[in-house]
Amino acid sequence: MPISAPEGAAAPSPLLTLRGIEAGYGKIRVLHGVDLVIGAGEVVTLLGPNGAGKTTLLRAISGLIPPSGGDARFAGRSLAGLGPREAVKAGLAHVIEGHRIFTAQTVYDNLLLAAYDVPRAERAARVEEALAHFPEIAEKRHDKGASLSGGQQQMLAVAQGLVTRPRLLMLDEPSAGLSPVLVDRVLNVVRRLREGGTAVLLVEQLIEKALAVSDRVYALAQGRIVLEARADEPNLPHRLERAYFGEEASSALHA
């Protein structure tokens, strides 16, 4: 049975609240007023066709590109004017699509570098904490990044996102280039993070696998949110199709 707040008590404020976010590149407008909410410890998948603006939205949240409009709040504070480093310090980690690790450095040093802003005395423990999620790369902690397989490098990139102990971890297509077994392993980490209370925003093409670890889903099309639903909603595949292709195209498909 869901635990409801006592009557009259204020609902806990969400961890991340986006209202009317607009962003793009120079004169190119990509996001046209995006509203999105993530609760503490919630796993949310962001779906959408190629070019919809998913990566751009993650970049706008993590300070890699400044939004040109709207309001973004994280853990009770405005994200306006925050650069990527400040966003990480505020508790936001963004594992970018196709993230490259430092191949000339060891696995351990890659993680230490990612823990740059963690107090020195805590860094080693944070590195171990991140490695504990990935026994396969923990075994290779003294090996150079270059010696890891593509999948292991991808895991190392996710582990780098974890050393800062984020309240929200944003993963941009973590399955890209991974074998099905490794995809499951990365998504299992998402499941474990959720159990531990870390919120995750997941951009993923493997829709079914992503939904299996998610609480809710948003779909973005042409820079606008066109659907918001619970991940276990029975009618979701049909709604997604309509959201992706528009109602008319969907009716034509089923005609």
Ligand SMILES: Nc1ncnc2c1ncn2[C@@H]1O[C@H](COP(=O)(O)OP(=O)(O)OP(=O)(O)O)[C@@H](O)[C@H]1O
């Ligand atoms: N650095 C950039 N400079 C100019 N335009 C860009 C840049 N990055 C992305 N775009 C454009 O912004 C739009 C949205 O791209 P974005 O990568 O955010 O979409 P996406 O939904 O993540 O797509 P995909 O699933 O293909 O990664 C696209 O039209 C893309 O060409």
